[in-house]
Amino acid sequence: MKIIYAFNGEEIFVDNEDYPYLNQFAWSVKYNNYYTSAYRTERIGDRQKMILMQREIMGVISDKQVVIHRNGEWFDNQKKNLIVIKKGEQNARRKKNYSSKLYKGVHFNKRTRKYIAAISKNGRKYYLGSFDKAEEAAIQYDVAANKLSGKIARTNKDLGIIRYKAKKKVQIKLEFRIKGHQMDSPEDRKRVKQLRSKILKLRTEYTYPIIGKMVGIRYQEIYRFAIGDRGLRSIAFEKLEKAIYKITTVSRKRRGPKRQVQG
The missing domain is CATH 3.30.730.10 (AP2/ERF domain)
Structure with missing residues (x-):
């Protein structure tokens, strides 16, 4: 095992056979809440590309693959400690x-x-x-x-x-649990606007807690949706849409037909 010193003095462990190649570059350390990694930069055209040491050691170039450390120690870049997995599996x-x-x-x-x-x-x-x-x-x-x-x-x-x-x-x-898609298409936005309008109209007859009991959904969620404070995915939206439609239909029947004003 050999040690490579990063720009800030951090020690990075590598295999003997990888040391000559890796040691010719200046390495830095990237810190964040999710992972720490040794890296170098390389200019490609007019852009700087970040190259992680563990990916360089394992020869990984595909964006669909990541290299993780078996023991969880970012500074141990010996091959026996590195695993190549599919992107997403690192969670x-x-x-x-x-x-x-x-x-x-x-x-x-x-x-x-x-x-x-x-x-x-x-x-x-x-x-x-x-x-x-x-x-x-x-x-x-x-x-x-x-x-x-x-x-x-x-x-x-x-x-x-x-x-x-x-x-x-x-x-x-x-x-x-399938949640459905985001309601962000033009047609979906139109439906969202219409449903919010119906809920706000119902508020003239019922309180949010009563509406919540009638549709079987927490009234706080209905309130936040109605005022535009939160969105819903398609499955939750369709459930609420059907429930509100039933309530408005019952409410309309209860009020009866509109009286015509004779001139």
Whole structure:
């Protein structure tokens, strides 16, 4: 093993056979919340291209592949520590849950007061169940991570975030919840505008909590949608659209036909 010193003094471990080639370049270190990596720059035409050391060592040039560190240490660029995987699979190696203070793959649902376990794979998000304790949800995530990602999975237990003895075989059900597409086409925007208008008209007869009970959706979500504070994906939108249509139809029948004013 040889050591290459980055511009800021960081030590980077490489194999003996890779040292002569790599050491002819000036290396820097890129830091952020998600990963740290050694890199160099190369001018191609009028642009500067960033080249990551681990990709150069493994000869990876495809944008559909990434190189990760088996032990999680960015500075250990020996070949035995590098793995080439498909882009997107590196999420399995993520060290922590950046959107929460909880365990990796776990979030708290304020409405149900339950801890939700979920995991993503190849652009799909799988719901793993709701639990009374965060630790139970974390264990469920770990089991699913090992099943989906195998040797590259980095679980809560691997990271030392949680400790537990070997459990009996935990049964998991990978439930894929389809959310539909974003309502951003011209036709979709027109439907969104019409639905918001209908909801605001209903507000002259019903309060948001009552509308929420009638359609089976949290009234806070209906309110935020109606005032344009949030959008909905197609499946949730169509569910709300059908429910509002039924309510407006019933409301129209209850009011009866409009009286004609005779001149």
